[in-house]
Amino acid sequence: MRQALLIVDVQPCFGPPAWQVEGVAKLAPTMHSVATVERHDEAVTPFWRQLGWKPAVADEPLVPADKVFVKHGYLPPPELIGHLKDLGIERVLVCGIQADTCYLDAGFMLFDAGLNPTLLKWITVSSSLDRSASLGANL
Structure with missing residues (x-):
């Protein structure tokens, strides 16, 4: 089974812990890797208006990947699914x-596209903005 690694939003504005960045950086070179990076555009996703917070305008991923996809909002861009397929x-x-x-959201989008997502809990964290994970419930 051909597999790839999707690195979701491991970027400076979310303050990932060093252990996570190191763990992802060790895994990424072992297979094809793609990363998403969240960038702010209030006209596309009203983070500031709805949450009083916004991601950086020009953040870059902290882990090198074979291909990087910029996104505005919670879902990966459709081009990411096309690339993997x-x-x-x-x-x-x-x-x-x-x-x-x-x-x-990335896991569900991959599932809906028939791409068999496997969520790697050991190198995943909640947001630095909300370690309690209540942000999702509030939305």
Whole structure:
């Protein structure tokens, strides 16, 4: 089964712990890897208006990946799914930040696309903004 790694939003504005960045950085070179990076555009996703917080305008991933996809909001961009399907990927290992929102949304999007997501809990955390994971419940 061809597999790839999806790194969800491991970027400076979310303050990932060093152990997570190190763990993801060790795994990423062992297979094809893609990363998402959240960037703020209030016209696309009203983070500031609805949450009183916004991601950085120009953050970059903290872990090198074979391909990076910029996103605005919780879901990965549809181009990410197309990229994985074009490569013949069947299983996607998912790790990252925002365990209660973006990370789960990515898993469900992969599932709906038939890409067999496997969520890697050991290198996943909730947001530095909300370690309690109540942000997802509030939304």
